[in-house]
Amino acid sequence: MKMPVELCQVDDYEVVGTEDLGQDWFRLDIEAPAIASTARAGQFVQVRIGPGDIPLIRRPFSIFDVGPQPGADATMIRLLVQRVGAGTRAMVQLRAGDRIDLMGPLGHPMPRPELDATGTLFLVGGGIGVAPLYFYCRELVNESCAHRYKVLLGARSRALLIGLEAFESIGVETCAATDDGSSGYHGNVIQLLGDLLDQLPEGDAVAGIGCGPHGMNLALRKVAVERDLRFWISLENYMPCGFGACFGCVIPGPPDEPPRYRRVCVEGPCFPAHELPEQF
Numbered sequence: 001m002k003m004p005v006e007l008c009q010v011d012d013y014e015v016v017g018t019e020d021l022g023q024d025w026f027r028l029d030i031e032a033p034a035i036a037s038t039a040r041a042g043q044f045v046q047v048r049i050g051p052g053d054i055p056l057i058r059r060p061f062s063i064f065d066v067g068p069q070p071g072a073d074a075t076m077i078r079l080l081v082q083r084v085g086a087g088t089r090a091m092v093q094l095r096a097g098d099r100i101d102l103m104g105p106l107g108h109p110m111p112r113p114e115l116d117a118t119g120t121l122f123l124v125g126g127g128i129g130v131a132p133l134y135f136y137c138r139e140l141v142n143e144s145c146a147h148r149y150k151v152l153l154g155a156r157s158r159a160l161l162i163g164l165e166a167f168e169s170i171g172v173e174t175c176a177a178t179d180d181g182s183s184g185y186h187g188n189v190i191q192l193l194g195d196l197l198d199q200l201p202e203g204d205a206v207a208g209i210g211c212g213p214h215g216m217n218l219a220l221r222k223v224a225v226e227r228d229l230r231f232w233i234s235l236e237n238y239m240p241c242g243f244g245a246c247f248g249c250v251i252p253g254p255p256d257e258p259p260r261y262r263r264v265c266v267e268g269p270c271f272p273a274h275e276l277p278e279q280f
């Protein structure tokens with residue numbers, strides 16, 4: 001497999017559409033054929049904000065979707081942007097016709113666990129983590145895979161459940177969990193996952209991918225390690241460069257290997273849960 005950086009393009013591209021999704025969430029549609037045609041779910045782009053040097057550091061964003069369909073004919077990428085600071089504030093002010101400087105696709109695609117028809121793949125998301133999981137589901141829908149897959153989305157309350165309708169609109173079985181019980185399961189998404197795992201017939205194969213806030217990722221790792229499940233967790237560490245040069249994104253290596261650091265941007269961003277230390 002080629003290293004992600006070998007397929008990476010750097011250029012400026014045209015914004016072709018934007019949408020305010022409410023609650024500080026926005027969608028940006030960008031005509032970027034060089035990125036869209038090779039991008040796979042789980043990969044990300046580094047966005048350069050503004051024409052000058054401030055902010056100097058690019059900002060990483062998962063590819064939320066490509067259009068019209070995932071694959072070599074795709075010409076457009078979509079980003080789901082949560083407005084949190086100066087960089088994202090500038091991004092969500094872009095309008096159709098504006099240009100945006102992107103570097104990508106970067107990082108490895110999310111894995112495809114092998115499961116038979118009785119197996120279930122759980123896709124566990126929270127916050128901005130829903131972006132790569134949606135692209136992943138679009139790929140699974142196109143490939144008509146044999147096993148079941150189920151999206152579990154968590155948020156503090158109903159209004160913050162970003163992406164729920166998008167998953168449902170492509171026919172993916174989706175369960176919501178809210179801390180305040182305003183939609184779906186009353187509790188957090190890891191508690192929901194635990195309940196669903198308990199209900200599965202003994203012997204059924206299970207795998208999963210999670211992407212969410214740090215606390216969710218830590219809790220997911222714990223469940224996966226304690227129950228000895230094949231889960232992967234996609235990390236969203238601070239990433240100054242995104243292509244392996246700065247070591248600004250490192251996590252400790254697997255606990256059973258000689259001590260070393262792993263760069264999340266080029267070795268990940270998705271890692272097997274059992275390779276992650278208790279704190280990462």
Ligand SMILES: Cc1cc2nc3c(=O)[nH]c(=O)nc-3n(C[C@H](O)[C@H](O)[C@H](O)COP(=O)(O)OP(=O)(O)OC[C@H]3O[C@@H](n4cnc5c(N)ncnc54)[C@H](O)[C@@H]3O)c2cc1C
Pocket residue numbers: 044055057058059060061062063079080081082083084085086087088089128131132235236237238239240269
């Ligand atoms: C692999 C990856 C995928 C991501 N995908 C998405 C996504 O799909 N949608 C989305 O809205 N956000 C995503 N993020 C987070 C996004 O990069 C930050 O929200 C953004 O960089 C904030 O920039 P800012 O200038 O608005 O905020 P700032 O005020 O600069 O910072 C606000 C927060 O963003 C974090 N941040 C700032 N710069 C970086 C950086 N270079 N790398 C990582 N985090 C940074 C800071 O640590 C801080 O917690 C992703 C991050 C990573 C690492």
Ligand code: FES
Pocket residue numbers: 238239240241242243244245246247248249250263264265266
């Ligand atoms: S962000 Fe620079 S090495 Fe990973």
